[in-house]
Amino acid sequence: MADASRTRFAVLYDAGAVPAGEIGAGLADLGDIVFLVPPESAHVDQLRPVMDLLGEVRTLTGDTAADTELVREIAPDAILTFCEEMIRPAAELAAAAGLPGQSVRTARLFTDKGGQRRALREAGVDTTRTHVVEDLADWPTALGAVGLPAIVKPVTGSRSRDAYAMWSPQDARTVRSRLADLAAGGSWSPFIIEEFLPGRPSEPFGDYVSVESVCTSSGITHLVLTGKTPVMPPFRGTGRIWPSHLPGTEEQEIFDLVTRALEAVGSDFGFAHTELKLTPEGPRIIELNGRISGHVNMMARESCGLDLVRVGALLALGEKPWLPTFDFGGRVHFQYNNLAPLLPCRLDAVHGAETVRGLRGVTAYRNFVRPGDRLPGGSATLTLDTISGVGDSHAAVARTIDEARSALTFEFRFADGVRRINGLDLPRH
Numbered sequence: 001m002a003d004a005s006r007t008r009f010a011v012l013y014d015a016g017a018v019p020a021g022e023i024g025a026g027l028a029d030l031g032d033i034v035f036l037v038p039p040e041s042a043h044v045d046q047l048r049p050v051m052d053l054l055g056e057v058r059t060l061t062g063d064t065a066a067d068t069e070l071v072r073e074i075a076p077d078a079i080l081t082f083c084e085e086m087i088r089p090a091a092e093l094a095a096a097a098g099l100p101g102q103s104v105r106t107a108r109l110f111t112d113k114g115g116q117r118r119a120l121r122e123a124g125v126d127t128t129r130t131h132v133v134e135d136l137a138d139w140p141t142a143l144g145a146v147g148l149p150a151i152v153k154p155v156t157g158s159r160s161r162d163a164y165a166m167w168s169p170q171d172a173r174t175v176r177s178r179l180a181d182l183a184a185g186g187s188w189s190p191f192i193i194e195e196f197l198p199g200r201p202s203e204p205f206g207d208y209v210s211v212e213s214v215c216t217s218s219g220i221t222h223l224v225l226t227g228k229t230p231v232m233p234p235f236r237g238t239g240r241i242w243p244s245h246l247p248g249t250e251e252q253e254i255f256d257l258v259t260r261a262l263e264a265v266g267s268d269f270g271f272a273h274t275e276l277k278l279t280p281e282g283p284r285i286i287e288l289n290g291r292i293s294g295h296v297n298m299m300a301r302e303s304c305g306l307d308l309v310r311v312g313a314l315l316a317l318g319e320k321p322w323l324p325t326f327d328f329g330g331r332v333h334f335q336y337n338n339l340a341p342l343l344p345c346r347l348d349a350v351h352g353a354e355t356v357r358g359l360r361g362v363t364a365y366r367n368f369v370r371p372g373d374r375l376p377g378g379s380a381t382l383t384l385d386t387i388s389g390v391g392d393s394h395a396a397v398a399r400t401i402d403e404a405r406s407a408l409t410f411e412f413r414f415a416d417g418v419r420r421i422n423g424l425d426l427p428r429h
Contacts, residue, residue, distance in 0.1 A: 007031030010076035015043035016083030017294045024054035026309025068096040078316035100318045109265040110290030123264035129195035149196035161380035197277040204398040211258045211274045215267040224326045232427040236381040239336035303333040336387040341429040344377035348411040355407040361400035364388040
């Protein structure tokens with residue numbers, strides 16, 4: 001039986017930026033956990049034994065009134081989430097319970113790419129051409145307003161799900177056909193067409209970066225600027241590097257832009273994760289998210305000894321936790337993720353894991369997908385593993401990442417048979 005005298009956290013949970021085990025570790029000495037989960041989730045089903053060990057598990061209904069009554073019954077001292085799909089309900093339930101949280105308006109802007117772009121444009125922060133496609137009848141108008149090349153993605157979505165690039169009229173026809181299939185299948189939701197932002201040459205790193213921030217009523221603190229490894233098609237992120245490879249003057253320019261963007265959406269509570277494209281004309285906003293980025297808590301714990309789950313919990317309790325500057329000790333830390341193929345398949349085997357763990361500069365290699373697991377395919381980012389490590393320079397880290405990828409071979413069973421794919425070749429699949 002839970003101790004009524006202990007602090008109680010209601011954590012809205014599903015697949016997201018922080019897995020259940022890390023949440024449990026971050027909250028262990030702060031209080032008890034009640035996981036609030038959606039009624040149907042393969043991720044929750046898989047992690048249910050872990051959550052049962054860490055705390056209590058209750059199921060949400062999706063009905064605001066019923067879920068508000070559930071929260072009142074639980075009587076938590078704080079409500080928090082690290083899951084994109086739970087940002088809106090967490091804000092609504094916190095407001096209903098009179099607990100600290102993101103405002104409902106800001107939560108909606110974080111999870112509505114159309115509304116977010118509009119708020120940034122009205123504040124003079126961003127001028128990217130965009131148009132929301134509420135239904136397929138809007139397609140010609142939206143495409144004409146934005147032009148080509150362009151990106152199409154759901155107004156509400158994460159992990160590059162159903163994101164497409166359009167370079168030519170033929171690409172546009174193909175994407176429209178895919179969206180028509182979604183509508184015919186009953187799974188339509190609004191999409192946004194956005195002007196494609198060309199990146200500047202940045203190899204061996206990606207042509208974009210991200211910023212992790214903490215927002216409070218007294219101001220916005222930027223914790224770290226994250227350098228990136230190149231994306232896998234269409235727009236799936238593969239890895240992160242601390243500190244970034246950018247000079248200090250450009251880093252400050254990026255921080256100033258992110259501050260103005262977060263102020264434009266009214267963010268004054270909790271974490272924010274902002275992605276920016278490095279264009280020849282300067283940094284441009286890709287999107288804002290009202291949470292930390294995936295795997296970042298693990299990386300912060302390993303590289304700096306800072307648990308961001310704990311920071312988020314203290315914020316949710318109404319406290320103002322000490323936010324130390326990320327200190328990397330003069331070294332460069334990285335995480336790299338191999339991603340599942342775009343075509344549906346089954347993972348049969350992974351070869352080379354022990355070789356990777358023995359490489360100089362690699363501190364850990366973790367698998368998230370096990371042999372026998374089926375992979376759904378599609379444009380959504382599905383992480384197979386994480387390679388973590390540290391080096392004396394950005395060049396050394398780039399070499400270590402390539403060595404580790406080269407040492408790995410994945411066996412996937414596709415519809416036409418088994419293929420052995422080396423880690424360096426995986427982006428082509």
